[in-house]
Amino acid sequence: MAADIIKSDRRIVRSKAALKQALLTLMSQKPFASISITEIVELANYNRGTFYSHYENKEGLLDDxxxxxxxxxxxxxxxxxxxxxxxxxxxxxxxxxxxxxxxxxxxxxxxxxxxxxxxxxxxxxxxxxxxxxxxxxxxxxxxxxxxxxxxxxxxxxxxxxxxxxxxxxxxxxxxxxxxxxxxxxxxxxxxxxxxxxxxxxx
Structure with missing residues (x-):
C-alpha cells in the first residue's frame, strides 16, 4: 500500500514537472495568452485528463x-x-x-x-x-x-x-x-x- 502511494506521488511530481516545463517552453516562443492547454499537454506528452487532475486552467499551472x-x-x-x-x-x-x-x-x-x-x-x-x-x-x-x-x-x-x-x-x-x-x-x-x-x- 505504501509503495503504491509513493509511486502515485512520484507520478504526480513527474507529470506536474512536465506540464510546468512545457508551459515555460511555450512561453519562450509565444505570448501566454495565446497558449492552449492542448499545446501544453501535447508538448508534455500527457493528456488533458492528466492536466485537469492537477489544474483548473493554464493560469493555475502558471501560479504553481x-x-x-x-x-x-x-x-x-x-x-x-x-x-x-x-x-x-x-x-x-x-x-x-x-x-x-x-x-x-x-x-x-x-x-x-x-x-x-x-x-x-x-x-x-x-x-x-x-x-x-x-x-x-x-x-x-x-x-x-x-x-x-x-x-x-x-x-x-x-x-x-x-x-x-x-x-x-x-x-x-x-x-x-x-x-x-x-x-x-x-x-x-x-x-x-x-x-x-x-x-x-x-
Missing amino acids: ILNELISELVKSFRAPYEASELFRIDELPANAVMIFDHIFQNASIYTVLMNSEVLSDIREKMFLALKQILIEDLDDSASANGLNREFHVIYSIHAVLGLVFHWIEGGFNYSPAYMQEQLVRIINWHPSTIMINKKERK
Whole structure:
C-alpha cells in the first residue's frame, strides 16, 4: 500500500514537472495568452485528463510555477539570518547572501518570465512575499531612529529587487558571487559627503 502511494506521488511530481516545463517552453516562443492547454499537454506528452487532475486552467499551472519560485526565493532571502537571533548587517559576509544563487539556479525560468506579459505578476508576487517576511521576521528597530517602518521596508525591497531585475535583464553578465559582494558593499556604504562632478553637466 505504501509503495503504491509513493509511486502515485512520484507520478504526480513527474507529470506536474512536465506540464510546468512545457508551459515555460511555450512561453519562450509565444505570448501566454495565446497558449492552449492542448499545446501544453501535447508538448508534455500527457493528456488533458492528466492536466485537469492537477489544474483548473493554464493560469493555475502558471501560479504553481510562480508560487514554487517565490517559496524558494523566500528561503534564499532568509538564509543569512535564519539561524540567528541577532542579525548584524555590518558583519554580513557576502557568501551568506543566497538570493542571487537562487535566481541564477533558476535563470532560465526567470528569463522566460521576465520576457513575458506576466512580468508584472512575478514582480508583484516577489515584492509582496519579501515585504511580508521583512515585517514578520525583523523587529521594528528602524522606528527608534525616526524612520517610518513601512517606508523603510518598501525602500529596501525595491532596492534589492531593482538590482535583481537589472541583473536578469542584463543576461546575468556578472557572477552570483560578484552580485553578493556588491550588494553587501552597497548596504554598508554610508558616505557623509559626495563630490559633485560638474564637468559632466551641459
